[in-house]
Amino acid sequence: MWNAARFAASSLTRSTRRFSTAIPGPCIVHKRGADILHDPWFNKDTGFPLTERDRLGLRGLLPPRVISFEQQYARFMESYRSLEKNTKGQPEGVVALAKWRILNRLHDRNETLYYRVLIDNIQDFAPVIYTPTVGLVCQNYSGLFRRPRGMYFSAKDKGEMMSMIYNWPAHQVDMIVLTDGSRILGLGDLGVQGIGIPIGKLDMYVAAAGINPQRILPVMLDVGTNNQKLLEDRLYLGLRQRRLEGEEYISIVDEFMEAVHTRWPKAIVQFEDFQMKWAFETLQRYRKRFCTFNDDIQGTAGVALAGLLGAVRAQGRPLADFVKQKIVVVGAGSAGLGVLNMAVQAVARMAGNGEAAAKYHFFLIDKDGLVTKERKNLDPMAAPFAKDPGAIDGLREGASLVEVVKKVKPHVLLGLSGVGGVFSQEVLQAMRESDSAKPAIFAMSNPTMNAECTAEDAFKHAGENIVFGSGSPFDNVDLGNGKVGYVNQANNMYLFPGIGLGALLAGARIISDGMLQAASECLASYMTDEDIQKGILYPSIHSIRHITVEVGAAVLRAAVAEELAEGHCDVGPKELMNMSKEETLDYVTRNMWFPVYSPLVHEK
Ligand SMILES: NC(=O)c1ccc[n+]([C@@H]2O[C@H](COP(=O)([O-])OP(=O)(O)OC[C@H]3O[C@@H](n4cnc5c(N)ncnc54)[C@H](O)[C@@H]3O)[C@@H](O)[C@H]2O)c1
Ligand SMILES: O=C(O)C[C@H](O)C(=O)O
Numbered sequence: 254m255w256n257a258a259r260f261a262a263s264s265l266t267r268s269t270r271r272f273s274t275a276i277p278g279p280c281i282v283h284k285r286g287a288d289i290l291h292d293p294w295f296n297k298d299t300g301f302p303l304t305e306r307d308r309l310g311l312r313g314l315l316p317p318r319v320i321s322f323e324q325q326y327a328r329f330m331e332s333y334r335s336l337e338k339n340t341k342g343q344p345e346g347v348v349a350l351a352k353w354r355i356l357n358r359l360h361d362r363n364e365t366l367y368y369r370v371l372i373d374n375i376q377d378f379a380p381v382i383y384t385p386t387v388g389l390v391c392q393n394y395s396g397l398f399r400r401p402r403g404m405y406f407s408a409k410d411k412g413e414m415m416s417m418i419y420n421w422p423a424h425q426v427d428m429i430v431l432t433d434g435s436r437i438l439g440l441g442d443l444g445v446q447g448i449g450i451p452i453g454k455l456d457m458y459v460a461a462a463g464i465n466p467q468r469i470l471p472v473m474l475d476v477g478t479n480n481q482k483l484l485e486d487r488l489y490l491g492l493r494q495r496r497l498e499g500e501e502y503i504s505i506v507d508e509f510m511e512a513v514h515t516r517w518p519k520a521i522v523q524f525e526d527f528q529m530k531w532a533f534e535t536l537q538r539y540r541k542r543f544c545t546f547n548d549d550i551q552g553t554a555g556v557a558l559a560g561l562l563g564a565v566r567a568q569g570r571p572l573a574d575f576v577k578q579k580i581v582v583v584g585a586g587s588a589g590l591g592v593l594n595m596a597v598q599a600v601a602r603m604a605g606n607g608e609a610a611a612k613y614h615f616f617l618i619d620k621d622g623l624v625t626k627e628r629k630n631l632d633p634m635a636a637p638f639a640k641d642p643g644a645i646d647g648l649r650e651g652a653s654l655v656e657v658v659k660k661v662k663p664h665v666l667l668g669l670s671g672v673g674g675v676f677s678q679e680v681l682q683a684m685r686e687s688d689s690a691k692p693a694i695f696a697m698s699n700p701t702m703n704a705e706c707t708a709e710d711a712f713k714h715a716g717e718n719i720v721f722g723s724g725s726p727f728d729n730v731d732l733g734n735g736k737v738g739y740v741n742q743a744n745n746m747y748l749f750p751g752i753g754l755g756a757l758l759a760g761a762r763i764i765s766d767g768m769l770q771a772a773s774e775c776l777a778s779y780m781t782d783e784d785i786q787k788g789i790l791y792p793s794i795h796s797i798r799h800i801t802v803e804v805g806a807a808v809l810r811a812a813v814a815e816e817l818a819e820g821h822c823d824v825g826p827k828e829l830m831n832m833s834k835e836e837t838l839d840y841v842t843r844n845m846w847f848p849v850y851s852p853l854v855h856e857k
């Protein structure tokens with residue numbers, strides 16, 4: 254499975270497959286005149302051709318000159334670039350929010366143009382509409398709020414959701430990202446302000462996976478907040494009550510899931526940024542009944558596993574040596590435990606000798622230090638990874654991170670703690686004694702301020718031979734003498750769009766472990782040995798649309814293999830089953846939405 258032929262095969266198709274840019278078919282619109290101009294799904298601003306202005310009752314509502322899509326695009330990019338110039342030297346947060354505002358205004362006005370500039374400039378714009386700026390947007394949401402986006406279901410809507418869901422104007426919804434705002438990135442409980450996360454994730458679905466923006470739905474389940482500052486904030490837009498718990502909480506989520514699947518039985522629901530206890534509970538509760546996954550647990554695990562396997566290759570070792578890697582995971586939350594669970598499954602598959610061996614090499618640290626079997630109130634989810642105290646000479650319950658790193662000399666140090674700077678100078682320096690010739694350091698917490706260390710500090714203190722990944726983007730590090738310390742963005746954005754896309758186009762009943770494993774393997778095998786040797790473990794974000802096609806196809810084929818695929822639109826399960834790998838890739842590519850102005854046809 255992990256062979257050179259496969260790497261070569263995937264790189265061969267990289268440049269040859271084309272995304273559909275053919276002349277688009279007509280788009281039926283049920284409104285006319287000013288209503289169209291005010292609808293970002295259909296609006297073309299000054300781009301409406303004169304004939305269309307006549308047909309749709311737009312004549313006189315726009316200045317007479319027709320501006321082409323290319324001109325509109327160039328004009329937007331010019332204003333964006335001059336904003337960049339004019340804000341030079343201003344505080345980072347001010348610049349980031351100014352950039353977000355200009356993009357958000359376009360999003361509110363003209364989605365076709367918005368998504369085209371996003372796709373074409375993904376490297377520049379992803380950090381604005383997604384991580385890390387999205388974190389700042391959530392923190393300031395009540396002040397930034399101008400227009401609603403997505404749907405809001407609150408604890409006050411209990412009993413009403415089945416009818417409320419019909420208030421959403423689209424006939425079809427394919428992809429939903431849902432949050433309750435309880436653990437937004439590493440920023441904690443942001444209540445209703447967390448809606449920025451589903452919006453940012455779904456923007457990535459459109460940009461990377463070509464999901465039609467008319468078929469996405471960001472959702473906030475507002476069950477209150479325990480953030481005292483927000484509860485006291487006069488401008489806070491969410492429910493001013495403490496979070497529901499227990500039965501009261503779960504009955505709200507149940508009602509939402511029933512309502513969604515009553516209206517759109519095939520809609521995929523991605524759970525995002527739920528606090529740990531509800532993240533695991535909802536995953537177990539719904540994953541066998543609906544087509545759903547938890548991105549923080551499962552998407553993150555797949556991306557991290559691909560990185561861990563890349564780190565083995567970077568050492569010039571065979572993949573089978575993964576079973577011998579000593580891995581210290583810092584953070585025993587939904588993400589950290591998700592990674593460990595998936596890594597254990599991978600070891601079990603590779604070594605065939607079950608999970609015991611893997612757990613021996615994995616070390617789990619949380620806010621109270623090393624997790625051992627002596628831990629009081631040991632969380633059942635963390636229990637399988639708790640060490641026997643004394644298993645490693647002198648390492649006791651609650652041993653500090655630096656003690657663990659010094660004693661264990663791990664091949665990999667992986668942070669999902671949400672705490673900025675926990676990979677201190679001392680910890681990073683201790684990684685110089687790692688048993689690996691190329692130790693891997695993943696500071697995966699978001700946003701930037703919450704990263705366990707910066708890229709610069711990692712290379713400075715742990716040495717130039719490390720491989721480095723971070724959840725939020727950092728620039729590559731100049732190591733002098735023409736040498737570069739490569740920074741990988743170890744972010745679940747490399748998988749969740751493909752998981753959703755593959756599940757959608759398969760018409761998958763559920764999202765199985767096998768489908769998630771296929772996604773992770775696809776990402777892991779995407780990189781060439783040459784890249785890996787340089788320390789490049791993940792594709793550049795430039796190629797996110799391409800990697801997403803590959804991941805989508807891999808997920809789809811896994812769904813077919815497990816007989817979970819029920820087909821999509823007029824492509825039935827039998828046809829899916831008969832598709833070759835190449836045909837699957839073409840099928841996925843052809844079904845991705847691409848932003849071009851479609852001729853609008855009015856229908857009453
Ligand atoms: N890069 C990615 O793709 C990605 C994906 C998911 C989550 N994350 C990030 O991971 C972080 C954690 O997410 P989560 O859902 O697991 O959160 P969580 O709240 O469920 O878990 C956080 C864990 O960190 C531990 N912790 C807190 N302080 C610590 C310290 N000083 N030292 C060691 N451990 C400490 C806690 O005990 C807890 O076990 C967040 O910042 C999130 O943004 C990144
Ligand atoms: O949102 C991200 O950038 C990754 C991840 O889902 C997170 O919660 O940090």
Ligand SMILES: [Mg+2]
Nearest residue numbers: 525526548549
């Ligand atoms: Mg998340």
